[in-house]
Amino acid sequence: MTVYGGQGDPARTMALLWRAHSPAAEATGPKRRAAPGPKQGLTVDAIIEAAIALADADGMEKLSMRAVGERLGTSAMALYTYVPSKRELVDLMYDQAHAGLPHSYDLAGGRDAAVHAWTGDLWTRYLAHPWLLQVSFARPVLGPHEQSVLESLLGILHGTGVPAPAVRPTVSALFHLIRGAAQTAAESRAAATATGTSDEQWWTERSTQLATLVPDFATRFPHSAALSAAPPPADAPSTYDPVAHTRHTLDAALDLLLTALTKGRAPS
Amino acid sequence: MTVYGGQGDPARTMALLWRAHSPAAEATGPKRRAAPGPKQGLTVDAIIEAAIALADADGMEKLSMRAVGERLGTSAMALYTYVPSKRELVDLMYDQAHAGLPHSYDLAGGRDAAVHAWTGDLWTRYLAHPWLLQVSFARPVLGPHEQSVLESLLGILHGTGVPAPAVRPTVSALFHLIRGAAQTAAESRAAATATGTSDEQWWTERSTQLATLVPDFATRFPHSAALSAAPPPADAPSTYDPVAHTRHTLDAALDLLLTALTKGRAPS
DNA sequence: GACATTAGCTTACGACGTACGGAGTTGTCA
DNA sequence: TGACAACTCCGTACGTCGTAAGCTAATGTC
Numbered sequence: 001m002t003v004y005g006g007q008g009d010p011a012r013t014m015a016l017l018w019r020a021h022s023p024a025a026e027a028t029g030p031k032r033r034a035a036p037g038p039k040q041g042l043t044v045d046a047i048i049e050a051a052i053a054l055a056d057a058d059g060m061e062k063l064s065m066r067a068v069g070e071r072l073g074t075s076a077m078a079l080y081t082y083v084p085s086k087r088e089l090v091d092l093m094y095d096q097a098h099a100g101l102p103h104s105y106d107l108a109g110g111r112d113a114a115v116h117a118w119t120g121d122l123w124t125r126y127l128a129h130p131w132l133l134q135v136s137f138a139r140p141v142l143g144p145h146e147q148s149v150l151e152s153l154l155g156i157l158h159g160t161g162v163p164a165p166a167v168r169p170t171v172s173a174l175f176h177l178i179r180g181a182a183q184t185a186a187e188s189r190a191a192a193t194a195t196g197t198s199d200e201q202w203w204t205e206r207s208t209q210l211a212t213l214v215p216d217f218a219t220r221f222p223h224s225a226a227l228s229a230a231p232p233p234a235d236a237p238s239t240y241d242p243v244a245h246t247r248h249t250l251d252a253a254l255d256l257l258l259t260a261l262t263k264g265r266a267p268s
Numbered sequence: 269m270t271v272y273g274g275q276g277d278p279a280r281t282m283a284l285l286w287r288a289h290s291p292a293a294e295a296t297g298p299k300r301r302a303a304p305g306p307k308q309g310l311t312v313d314a315i316i317e318a319a320i321a322l323a324d325a326d327g328m329e330k331l332s333m334r335a336v337g338e339r340l341g342t343s344a345m346a347l348y349t350y351v352p353s354k355r356e357l358v359d360l361m362y363d364q365a366h367a368g369l370p371h372s373y374d375l376a377g378g379r380d381a382a383v384h385a386w387t388g389d390l391w392t393r394y395l396a397h398p399w400l401l402q403v404s405f406a407r408p409v410l411g412p413h414e415q416s417v418l419e420s421l422l423g424i425l426h427g428t429g430v431p432a433p434a435v436r437p438t439v440s441a442l443f444h445l446i447r448g449a450a451q452t453a454a455e456s457r458a459a460a461t462a463t464g465t466s467d468e469q470w471w472t473e474r475s476t477q478l479a480t481l482v483p484d485f486a487t488r489f490p491h492s493a494a495l496s497a498a499p500p501p502a503d504a505p506s507t508y509d510p511v512a513h514t515r516h517t518l519d520a521a522l523d524l525l526l527t528a529l530t531k532g533r534a535p536s
Numbered sequence: 537g538a539c540a541t542t543a544g545c546t547t548a549c550g551a552c553g554t555a556c557g558g559a560g561t562t563g564t565c566a
Numbered sequence: 567t568g569a570c571a572a573c574t575c576c577g578t579a580c581g582t583c584g585t586a587a588g589c590t591a592a593t594g595t596c
Binding site for chain 1: 419529
């Protein structure tokens with residue numbers, strides 16, 4: 001299931017997102033008078049880091065407040081001083097996981113090369129933190145690092161003369177394509193390691209199963225049958241690696257889009 | 269969070285998917301000798317229907333085995349005779365929610381018109397059952413109704429001369445684009461009804477918040493700032509409706525893709 | 537030194553998915 | 567016809583989750 005982020009108090013979430021990571025953090029609020037009470041033993045960043053490590057290792061399903069607390073040597077409830085709820089924590093994790101990507105891309109090689117580079121970086125990040133793909137992209141909150149990813153793409157599009165009306169559709173299309181492809185890749189990779197069977201093996205099992213279960217498949221779904229029977233394209237990766245395969249499909253789709261941007265009429 | 273389907277026993281899931289809904293259901297297994305024990309009081313279809321109704325009404329988060337059982341006048345555990353687990357139920361719901369879409373599309377109006385029609389039907393379905401977008405698209409199991417949706421698209425692409433190597437990327441791109449856009453639309457619609465504030469209002473609130481929180485936003489993210497400041501395109505829907513708006517962006521992205529298919533070089 | 541404020545954390549609650557196993561019902565076969 | 571085995575149904579219970587409430591103790595200000 002997709003995790004829907006951005007469902008806590010938006011104001012609080014945004015403050016956390018931008019205060020914790022922005023260089024303007026100090027400047028934002030006037031200096032807070034030192035508060036009474038015990039010193040804080042944790043930091044939001046430590047919590048985020050622990051949570052990300054957990055999600056990377058065991059997946060989003062295993063991410064629980066108790067587990068994060070335990071990893072930090074305390075209890076689940078100790079986290080609630082720093083983070084209003086698990087949802088906000090997920091938002092913070094999401095933004096943090098986008099940190100460190102390039103702020104801008106070299107445009108000397110042309111638009112297509114730059115977009116491919118940008119795509120490759122994002123793709124790599126998604127596959128390094130596959131739980132990112134379980135956090136709804138439609139969430140309303142944008143943190144500084146996500147914003148930076150968007151900004152770098154806009155820089156490419158603007159710098160290579162993409163007409164203004166085409167920018168929005170292109171941006172949304174790119175994100176959806178990359179996320180979708182990465183999700184497919186991550187899922188097949190996870191299935192392979194979880195079941196121990198290779199992706200190829202898995203598919204043959206599945207299709208023999210389908211053949212006995214639905215003997216008239218080819219009659220009912222002729223085009224689908226033809227598609228699965230078709231040989232892979234000549235320039236596809238030869239060793240059967242589902243991740244490389246998906247990436248290849250993504251690149252092809254990207255090329256379609258980029259071709260349209262170059263040759264096509266400007267969309268409305 | 270995204271719900272990951274397809275994680276139960278694949279064989280069992282596929283048998284359920286194809287047996288329950290396919291006309292070849294009886295033919296599949298040799299006649300099962302009548303089993304002893306009480307008559308079954310429920311049916312898988314009734315359970316699926318109840319679960320879908322629940323998800324439609326209250327969202328995926330509120331979908332629980334207890335709730336489904338209650339709606340059918342029994343307990344949660346009563347369902348486990350028919351369905352191995354909640355995950356399989358979600359898979360069955362997912363497939364069932366794709367039932368009744370056209371099996372083929374009129375190609376007389378050309379490829380673009382047919383693809384737009386197909387897209388529109390799927391879009392409508394997604395917005396009618398927004399929980400569909402929380403079920404991972406990367407799940408490995410395909411039921412008969414999902415298969416039919418794929419088949420009708422393949423019919424369009426094949427019937428209008430899309431070159432074979434371009435088919436796979438086009439299909440995956442189309443699904444990702446539509447799902448992504450529909451997710452955005454569904455989310456903003458849900459946010460509007462949940463908070464009572466209009467989408468427009470919501471964004472202005474958010475941006476004033478951002479402005480005070482991050483005063484140097486425009487310097488740090490010039491392109492993003494310029495984009496939000498840009499006027500909407502002239503042919504955008506005039507009354508501010510986030511769903512129509514997202515749909516418009518989707519159509520523009522579709523046009524990009526379709527343009528590429530027509531004019532572009534065939535991708536590898 | 538009194539006191540307001542705050543962090544840390546224990547306990548507890550209600551929800552979840554579902555394992556387990558008993559009770560009751562039915563077909564088959566001796 | 568009676569015994570039995572197979573099967574459905576489902577109540578109970580377990581372990582998990584997010585987090586509300588509230589106590590304890592530490593710290594700053596006056």
